[in-house]
Amino acid sequence: MSDTPRPTFRLFTRGSQAESGRIADILRKETIGGTLLLAAALLGMAWANSPWSSSYESLRAYTVGPAALHLDLSVATWASDGLLAVFFFVAGLELKREFVAGDLRDPRRAAVPIAAAIGGVIVPAVLYLLVNLNADTGSHEGWAIPTATDIAFALAVLAVVGRFLPSALRTFLLTLAVVDDLLAIAIIAIFYTAHLSVVPLLTALAPLAVFTVLVQRGVRSWWLLLPLAAATWALVHSSGVHATVAGVLLGFAVPVLRGERAGRPDTGLGLAEHFEHRFRPISAGVAVPIFALLSTGVSLGGVGGLGAALTDPVTVGIVVGLVAGKPLGIMAATWLVARFTRADLDEGLAWIDVAGLAILAGIGFTVSLLIGELAFGADPIRDAQVKVAVLTGSLVAALLAAVLLHLRNRAYSGPQDGEAGNDQRAAPPRSSRM
Known part of the structure; x- marks a missing residue:
């Protein structure tokens, strides 16, 4: 031995x-x-x-x-529900990147x-x-x-x-x-959802799905993606679930690798890195x-x-x-x-x-x-x-x-x-x- x-x-x-x-x-x-x-x-x-x-x-x-x-x-609500959605969007990007392409x-x-x-x-x-x-x-x-x-x-x-x-x-x-x-x-x-409206929450899946398809195909045009993200956020907000959840869901939808969704051999960096560079300064600053x-x-x-x-x-x-x-x-x-x-x-x-x-x-x-x-x-x-x-x-x-x-x-x-x-x-x- x-x-x-x-x-x-x-x-x-x-x-x-x-x-x-x-x-x-x-x-x-x-x-x-x-x-x-x-x-x-x-x-x-x-x-x-x-x-x-x-x-x-x-x-x-x-x-x-x-x-x-x-x-x-109110302005205070826009700050907690709206601006922090950007913060959690970046957090979603970061978390996904860590477990898909990080160490x-x-x-x-x-x-x-x-x-x-x-x-x-x-x-x-x-x-x-x-x-x-x-x-x-x-x-x-x-x-x-x-x-x-x-x-x-x-x-x-x-x-x-x-x-x-x-x-x-x-x-x-x-x-x-x-x-x-x-x-x-x-x-x-x-634990902090006072009331839940199922219809707006289910409806939010539609713009979220379109957003996901577009980013998976490499689309980065803001005039296409931003309205979809805003619609997702607004519908999640209307459902009673805190609107920052929409930020995390949108972050998870963004591909870290270009061939991530279809399993293609192309393993170059996808849109996650691009969005992170764009939105981290907005989030932190x-x-x-x-x-x-x-x-x-x-x-x-x-x-x-x-x-x-x-x-x-x-x-x-x-x-x-x-x-x-x-x-x-x-x-x-x-x-x-x-x-x-x-x-x-x-x-x-x-x-x-x-x-x-x-x-x-x-x-x-x-x-x-x-x-x-x-x-x-x-x-x-x-x-x-x-x-x-x-x-x-x-x-x-x-x-x-x-x-x-x-x-x-x-x-x-x-x-x-x-x-x-x-x-x-x-x-x-x-x-x-x-």
């Missing part, structure tokens, strides 16, 4: 050069988007607590749109971020419900608020403090966040910042003071879910995958690196605010408390992760063989593992 040891499956192995380059490009764009997002959030809070707060509320409540199509919506088409590699995302949804929800166990019944509606990860903020923090971290960790965070978004949109569709501007404007004096807001069970549950629940769930799920597959971390990586990313995933800004509006939007006091909680929890998670990842970044920033930020660097000794 041979004494050659059996090859060990490793977690967070370095991806292909092409995939690493694509991740680096996304990081650069999301860093800019994260900066704009932060600026918009601060502006919204400052505006809502300024002498001109009435103009802020008037802007949010201003109604625009065709009443005949039941689309006479995560390998089921073993895909299992890690998928399991981590699931763990990062279950544990925060459980902690939230435990904190609100004896609270009023309505507070339970917010169980999904701390389950989301904000891609723009998380990647922006990672890009600033984690320049020398291995690219495999960045790929893990990006994929985790995208899968997290998919789980969030599923939660929104299933326009759609999400405007949503943040119109969603973070909470009057701190109007909720009984900041101290009172932070002691409410809903607020505490959200903060605990984001700061403690997300890292616990992600770390536990990742460890279980390693345990049951007998896998080990890639050479030079440490579990403390994974812990830093897990804490960073507690930044639950954009989607958490969206779920908060769906759960408590009709209650202005609860809605304000949710905003305070999401902002507080996300800020604490960002600061904790920044400190830990900065320390790890220094450990990886030794003598390098090549360009900064690649994986050809001196790794810390394996004894540094937890």
Whole structure:
């Protein structure tokens, strides 16, 4: 019998050069988007607590749109239902690309971020419900608020403090966040649909089908695709399902490979990459910042003071879910995958690196605010408390992760063989593992 040891499956192995380059490009764009997002959030809070707060509320409540199509919506609703559909369209493109043409088409590699995302949804929800166990019944509606990860903020923090971290960790965070978004949109569709109109929902399949046929044939003419996408969005909105679901469905319809649908040998890149380059800047630079501007404007004096807001069970549950629940769930799920597959971390990586990313995933800004509006939007006091909680929890998670990842970044920033930020660097000794 041979004494050659059996090859060990490793977690967070370095991806292909092409995939690493694509991740680096996304990081650069999301860093800019994260900066704009932060600026918009601060502006919204400052505006809502300024002498001109009435103009802020008037802007949010201003109604625009065709009443005949039941689309006479407030500006705030257009931001959450319309602009965030662009955000989820890009998320759908990214998720499909990861599993069709990315390094995560390998089921073993895909299992890690998928399991981590699931763990990062279950544990925060459980902690939230435990904190609100004896609270009023309505507070339970917010169980999904701390389950989301904000891609723009998380990647922006990672890009600033984690320049020398291995690219495999960045790929893990990006994929985790995208899968997290998919789980969030599923939660929104299933648990936060107040009423369901079957006819508009079924009717939405018609423009969606035409859109799918056109993009599968390589059509990219905006004057054909945009009306179909708008019709799909409007019909999904009329059905009672949150309209951002339409963005994900349209993203899934776009082919990643040119021969994807017919099984042709032509495996060149399809329209997904083209649309991603076109719409990611719009999503990160326009759609999400405007949503943040119109969603973070909470009057701190109007909720009984900041101290009172932070002691409410809903607020505490959200903060605990984001700061403690997300890292616990992600770390536990990742460890279980390693345990049951007998896998080990890639050479030079440490579990403390994974812990830093897990804490960073507690930044639950954009989607958490969206779920908060769906759960408590009709209650202005609860809605304000949710905003305070999401902002507080996300800020604490960002600061904790920044400190830990900065320390790890220094450990990886030794003598390098090549360009900064690649994986050809001196790794810390394996004894540094937890």
